[in-house]
Amino acid sequence: MTSVDLNADMGESFGPWVMGQDAALLEVITSANIACGFHASDPDVMAATMKLAVEKGTGIGAHPGFPDLQGFGRRRMQLSSANLRNLVAYQLGAAQAMAGMAGGKVRHLKLHGALANMCAEDxxxxxxxxxxxxxxDPEIIVMVLAATQQQAAVEELxxxxxxxxxxDRAYNDDAxxxxxxxxxxxxxxAALAAERMVKMVQAGAIITESGKHIPAAVDTICLHGDGKTALEIARAVRAALEGAxxxxxxxxxxxGAI
Incomplete structure (x- = not known):
């Protein structure tokens, strides 16, 4: 029988400014990628989100991004390799501390925004x-954008x-x-998103806008929480997958390689 994980980026509020629908999404997903304070979040938001994830038994992941609160981590930055290593290590350490305080453990890591997109290309x-x-953490599971340079990197490592x-995102022919x-x-x-996900999971492939099928490791599906229809899409995708x-x-x- 086919199985898949559902993940969402969360803990991205900052002080009194609320981003996303974390509590509702935690009723739908199986893994949570929790912001680490650089592109979004703060210590109080991290603590509260970790606590909710632990209570729900959700898999916890660190979600590091560029130091870009104003741009929500979606602006490209040029950093040295040493800068990048330290940037990610620092944020993972923060996530581990906050998860431990909530009685949980960070089991995976997923890059955010522009950092993720640049690593998918380079x-x-x-x-x-x-x-x-x-x-x-040598045992951490790295969540990668399937069939991109992110995957090439983990296969090499x-x-x-x-x-x-x-x-909820369209694909180019290079994945x-x-x-x-x-x-x-x-x-x-929501209906279109749900239909696409069932087809991709069943095909074991990314289906691009042109209709191209790119064989891929479809281990987890990202359900964003910061759009007007995000929760509707999340619920529709879950229902469609269960129905299939x-x-x-x-x-x-x-x-290893797939």
Missing amino acids: KAMALAAYEGALAV GCRWAGEIFA TLVDRALPGAVIHD GVTLEVFPGRS
């Missing part, structure tokens, strides 16, 4: 980022990893995400 950059995480696809500035890059139709006989469970992680 293997050397991805290697630097993941080396920072693995120096802190020989670490545990999980392949991710997106429910990268269509730029958010372009029409149709973000999917807002897909088991929803926390990913175990894999190693």
